[in-house]
Amino acid sequence: MKKYWITFTLILCVLLILFKFSFNSNSNSDLTTLRIAVLPDQSHSALKDKYTPLLAYLSEYTKLKTTLIIPNSYQELVTIFKQGKVDLAYLGGLTFLQVSEDEKAKALVMREIDTRFSSWFIVKNNSGFEKIKQLEGQSFSFGSNLSTSGHLMPRHYLSTEYKIVPESFFDQVKFSNGHDKTVYDVLEGKVSGGAVNSIVYLQMLSEKRISDSDIKVIWKSPPYPDYVWAVKSNLNETDRNKIRNAFLSLSPSSIDDKKILDKLGASYFLPAKIKDFKMLKDVAIGQKLLSEN
Template sequence: MSKANWCKHSGHACRLAAILAVVAIGLIGCATPAPTGSTLRVLRFGVLPDESRSMLEERYLPLVAYLEHSTGLSCQLVLHGSYEELQAAFEQGEVEVAWLGGYTFVKLNRSHHAVPLVSRDCDLRFTSYYLTGTEETATELEEFRGRRFAFGSRLSTSGHLMPRYFMRESGIDPETFFESVVYTGAHDATANAVRDGDVDLGVANGPIIESMFASNRIGRDEIRVMQETPPYVDYVWACQSRLPAALRTQLRDAFLDLSEADPEHADILNHLLAKYFVPVHSDDFDALRSIVDEIDRSGESR
């Protein structure tokens, strides 16, 4: 049976895999020793908690079910409460595969040899949105001097690192330029903080904001995209270096096989805000490594 049609002929299996993945969610405290390649029976998938828990489940459970079928291994989605928790889980071997932002990938690639597998079509030229209220008339960052500002998570590439870098290049130090700087922890939380008037300006992941508009989780009459950043490299699916090479290839190929031409695949891709996946390599992140080093040396990332 072809991968393209597996869900059509195995609907019950697909639903069961999703249910099993749901059962696995939240079992973060039940850490088990990292299995070796010869004993691996379960693949645990971690994802950045850059949206609400319910949205993360909706986005990633269909993918986990698909990968379970593709690999023949039990696949579990494990959710974490913060970027820092996901990073620690990867470091401690509590997840085998993780959806990482560029910032967390660079750190884990250096410290624990995280292996890049694939990125979405949009991830090699990613952008962030500066968000403000619809009644706000300002059109430039300089007009927000002395106002309240929000980043997402401190470890977010699109919600912190790259916006900070671009502001720095423009001569803006957020901590002295704005009246206050807060970290909301997630992109949807930043959008909601702008909508609710808790801050005057916030910065967040562009595709997530577009998905919030499309799903009516927030209205264009509630927040306004004031500005878009220049493009940069961001998200990547990465795995532990201890995974056998054959399994890494199997995972990569399963991602690459996803096609919008197949209705079941199209649904998975739509949830992931992707059109397709592309293979990536460590050197694709060289420019981002330089930016991480520059920001970390300055102490501004803390």
């Protein structure tokens, strides 16, 4: 009997230690700084201007310090997220699906516009091009290879709507690695046409970085789901809910909140789930940018 109790006590102690270790390693209860990474889809200066008000708001709401991480590429963002070097990230639909493949991410919130996003095809205003078919044999630019609105969906719709394979239809296919860079490349005549994020394009107009007389939109894609704010999957539920509530509490009726929302191209935020991206997953698998598992 004595040997039994000794064995039982040892097993109980081991289980308690394992439980404590598991709880501590997964809860991140000592989180003091929220590491926030964003897609490098515009210049660094534009991104800092866009996200600085949001970081200040999140810090005040959550009582956590915040730090902004701007990776050098979409792939780098995917990598550092998977490595656990990021707590909260602003991801495109495709990059979110990539970090979700091994359950490293949980969808948190998305802008209302992200439920019905659109890619726009643009040309220089005085180019004489009016339709996509007229760009045959011309140069064309996507954004990043991993961009949902700058590559994945434009390529998808070129195929489904126009039966176009970019590499055989255009004389040259480029990847600018940034939506604003695509716009500027079209404006400067470096390429004849390009596919861009519609919200970035509109923000560039509102900020007078370009004008309506510079660029012409020749086609707007059908809607699809896109961007999402996601957290690492092992972030404890308390912090996860606190961050989600911070986004959901932003109200367009508040003057201060509206300034933040305007910077983000948002009217308001909605809760997001991975099932919202089922359409994108099917397209990405078809383009071999995701595995079927």
